[in-house]
Amino acid sequence: MDRRKFIGLAVPCAALTLLGKSAFAAPTLVDENSELAKTVHYIADINQVDLASIPNYKKGQRCEVCQLYSPIDGQPDQGECGIFTGQTVKAMGWCASYA
Numbered sequence: 001m002d003r004r005k006f007i008g009l010a011v012p013c014a015a016l017t018l019l020g021k022s023a024f025a026a027p028t029l030v031d032e033n034s035e036l037a038k039t040v041h042y043i044a045d046i047n048q049v050d051l052a053s054i055p056n057y058k059k060g061q062r063c064e065v066c067q068l069y070s071p072i073d074g075q076p077d078q079g080e081c082g083i084f085t086g087q088t089v090k091a092m093g094w095c096a097s098y099a
């Protein structure tokens with residue numbers, strides 16, 4: 001293979017490799033202090049708060065049984081949520097948009 005052909009193949013391959021890494025980067029966990037999390041009153045661990053202080057909370061509610069939650073293979077403690085696009089929530093989390 002001549003040099004010109006090699007470069008012609010190598011550059012697109014390198015670009016695809018870099019693009020692939022960013023496209024498949026692991027999503028980050030929702031920060032409880034982010035604006036959206038505060039807006040929906042997201043709590044990362046429902047067992048760590050005084051449940052009486054959450055007026056809309058009903059016993060047994062948590063992210064992993066919410067209709068907006070999608071589990072992630074190999075990560076039993078967190079999943080995706082329809083509200084927090086591109087991020088993950090804790091399975092034992094909760095927010096006011098629980099469904």
Ligand code: SF4
Pocket residue numbers: 042062063064066067068069080081082083084089093094095096097098099
């Ligand atoms: S909408 Fe459901 S899965 Fe998403 S943060 Fe709220 S309780 Fe958890």
